[in-house]
Amino acid sequence: MYSFFSKHSAVNISVLLVLFASFNFNTQVNAMPSSQPHPFQALGYVDNHSFSTNLKVHWSAGLPLVDVMINNKPYTFLFDSGAPTVIPAELLSTNDLRVIDTDTIFDVAGGKRSKNIYRLPLMSVGELQFVDFASDFSENFPVSCVGFDGIFGYNFMRDLVVTLNLNQDEIILSDKLPSITEYIKTEMRYDKEQLLKVRLQFPFGRGWFGLDTGLNTAAVIGDSNFIPMLKNRGYKSTVTRGTSSATYGGARGDTETHTFVLTDFSIDGKISIESAPFKIEHSGADLVGTPMLQKFSVIADFPNKSVYLKPTTDSPISLSTKNTFGFKPFWSLERGLFISAITDNTPAHQSDLEIGDAIVSINSEDTSDFDKDDFCNMLRQIAGDGDSFDTQKTLDIVVKKSGGEIKRIILHH
Numbered sequence: 001m002y003s004f005f006s007k008h009s010a011v012n013i014s015v016l017l018v019l020f021a022s023f024n025f026n027t028q029v030n031a032m033p034s035s036q037p038h039p040f041q042a043l044g045y046v047d048n049h050s051f052s053t054n055l056k057v058h059w060s061a062g063l064p065l066v067d068v069m070i071n072n073k074p075y076t077f078l079f080d081s082g083a084p085t086v087i088p089a090e091l092l093s094t095n096d097l098r099v100i101d102t103d104t105i106f107d108v109a110g111g112k113r114s115k116n117i118y119r120l121p122l123m124s125v126g127e128l129q130f131v132d133f134a135s136d137f138s139e140n141f142p143v144s145c146v147g148f149d150g151i152f153g154y155n156f157m158r159d160l161v162v163t164l165n166l167n168q169d170e171i172i173l174s175d176k177l178p179s180i181t182e183y184i185k186t187e188m189r190y191d192k193e194q195l196l197k198v199r200l201q202f203p204f205g206r207g208w209f210g211l212d213t214g215l216n217t218a219a220v221i222g223d224s225n226f227i228p229m230l231k232n233r234g235y236k237s238t239v240t241r242g243t244s245s246a247t248y249g250g251a252r253g254d255t256e257t258h259t260f261v262l263t264d265f266s267i268d269g270k271i272s273i274e275s276a277p278f279k280i281e282h283s284g285a286d287l288v289g290t291p292m293l294q295k296f297s298v299i300a301d302f303p304n305k306s307v308y309l310k311p312t313t314d315s316p317i318s319l320s321t322k323n324t325f326g327f328k329p330f331w332s333l334e335r336g337l338f339i340s341a342i343t344d345n346t347p348a349h350q351s352d353l354e355i356g357d358a359i360v361s362i363n364s365e366d367t368s369d370f371d372k373d374d375f376c377n378m379l380r381q382i383a384g385d386g387d388s389f390d391t392q393k394t395l396d397i398v399v400k401k402s403g404g405e406i407k408r409i410i411l412h413h
Contacts, residue, residue, distance in 0.1 A: 046128050046159055052174040053126030055079070057166065060147040061380060062216030062290055064166060068152065069124040075149040077125075079171060080214030081162070081300070082195055082287070085130075085153035087120060128173060130156050147376070151214070154195065157302050164213065164298040166290060167312045177301055183308035186268040190305040198288070198307055202265040204233060207286055211300065211307070215289030218319050219278045222285040227258050230280075235260045237280075238321065242341030242355040243330055257281055261321065271296075271309060274318040291319055324390045325411045327353055329382045331375045337367055339399065347395075347411040357399035360406060362389065364396065 057079070058065045064079045075088060091097065101117040123130045163172040172178070189197040195210040200219075209219065227237070237258040263275045276292055295317050299308040311317060326346020331337050337359040342348050359367055362378065370378070382389050389395055395411040 046130055046156065046175075047122075048128050048175075050175065051128060052172060052176070053128055055126050055171040055173065057169040057171055059169070063146060063148075064171070064213055064290060065148050066125065066152060066171065068150075070120075071122065076147065077150045077152045078146075078148040078214055080151045080212070081154050081157060082210055082212035082214050083151050083153045084155050085120070086151040087118070088149040092118075125152060125156075126173065147380075157300075160302055162298075162300045162302065164293060164296075164300070166213075166294045167297075177304075178299065180299065180308050183297070183299060183310045184270050185306065185308050186270060188305065188307040190302070196300050196302070196305075196307055198309075199268050200265055200288075201267075201269050202262060204229070209286045209288045211293065211298065212287045212289055213293065215287050216291070217279050217289045218276045218291040219289060220283065220285060220287045221278055221280050222283040222287075224258075224280055224282040227280050230260050230262075235262065238343055238345070240328070240341050240343040242328065242339075255281070259321065267309065271311065272317070274316040276317075276319040277321045295319070322390065323413065325395055325413070329359065329379055331372075331379050333372070336370070337375050337379060347413065351409050351411060352407060353397070353399065353409055353411075354401070356402055360398040360400050362395065362397050 055066045058067075058076070065076050066079045068075050068077045070087070070091065097118040097120075099116045100119055102115070120130070159175070161174045161177055163170075163174070163178060165171070186198050188199075189208055195212070197208040197210045199206055200209050207221075231237070237260045240257045240259070241255070243255070258280045259277050260280065261275055261277050264272075265276075266272050273292075295312060297310045297312060299306075301307070324343070324346065326343040326348035327339050328341040328343075329337055330340030335358065339348075339353055339355055339357040339359065342353060342355055361367055362382070365378070367375070367378070393413050396408070397411065398406065398408045400406055
């Protein structure tokens with residue numbers, strides 16, 4: 001998950017920017033403390049009136065991307081309801097941008113960076129024009145392979161009614177509420193964290209979850225203290241060890257992440273969900289991501305602090321974990337493509353693959369002469385976009401061990 005937050009708040013961009021959301025199950029487990037007001041909440045505004053514009057969504061690594069124009073130049077931005085607006089670093093050298101503030105940005109892994117806050121040049125999104133605030137990406141931003149240049153963030157949404165039809169690859173931005181016939185209005189929160197939240201109710205308790213279009217996981221519970229509680233209730237988890245996500249502050253180091261498939265819960269007691277995987281981590285962020293949001297048409301009325309949901313199918317709402325070979329790749333300029341995480345009880349875990357192994361070739365495709373684009377294309381294929389390697393029955397992978405040994409490993413589903 002890509003996450004960052006300033007010294008005043010927690011923010012998620014999750015491949016992944018996020019905001020803290022307090023999670024209050026009816027148990028003795030303590031939730032993470034809530035964050036402070038975010039300094040960016042009043043910066044940035046839309047320079048239009050009486051409007052409605054449709055945005056075509058492009059997908060990469062399970063994240064919704066949209067086209068924007070800045071000073072008549074096209075860019076691709078992540079549409080992220082859980083992050084402030086962020087501009088590409090190249091704009092700093094091509095435009096006379098004025099610094100209006102400097103702040104320290106912290107990520108959920110404990111990393112931090114001092115970032116300048118800039119007055120943004122005119123940015124067009126569809127037929128709308130936005131002005132004012134943005135921060136900047138580092139050139140070495142660790143998720144550059146996802147393929148976006150910047151972030152269209154929540155500070156540009158606060159005056160909008162945002163309709164998410166992600167299952168139809170569409171986002172509608174308007175200043176008026178569309179027809180809400182057949183939609184279900186849910187109890188919601190929109191507080192100092194500037195993230196719309198809905199309440200999920202489980203057999204063992206309930207909690208508020210932020211709606212985060214920058215999260216490519218179905219859902220996250222941000223307190224690892226829930227792991228033993230769920231196990232005691234008979235839920236089983238898959239465990240992934242290593243670096244399995246990247247944040248605004250960098251790769252999230254060696255971690256141990258548990259994923260549980262939770263069943264028979266609801267949104268606010270009104271919309272039943274049969275099952276969905278929940279990733280448990282100690283981030284303090286309780287979130288619903290794009291895989292679950294794709295099961296609904298969502299109308300987020302930011303000015304009136306309301307959320308309306310309509311399921312996109314009459315069938316029971318159910319999400320499941322994917323059948324994979326069980327390893328996660330990571331790419332860096334220094335190391336190239338390498339094994340960054342392995343999931344227990346998978347073909348990768350049962351083989352001689354180890355975290356840190358450099359990937360020499362996959363299915364006889366040599367990586368020795370790859371440039372960044374080649375690495376990114378392979379990374380996206382391994383990660384599951386399009387014709388994923390995980391759809392194959394076998395995977396022929398050659399790796400270089402830390403001691404220099406070259407080893408060929410055949411994985412079977």
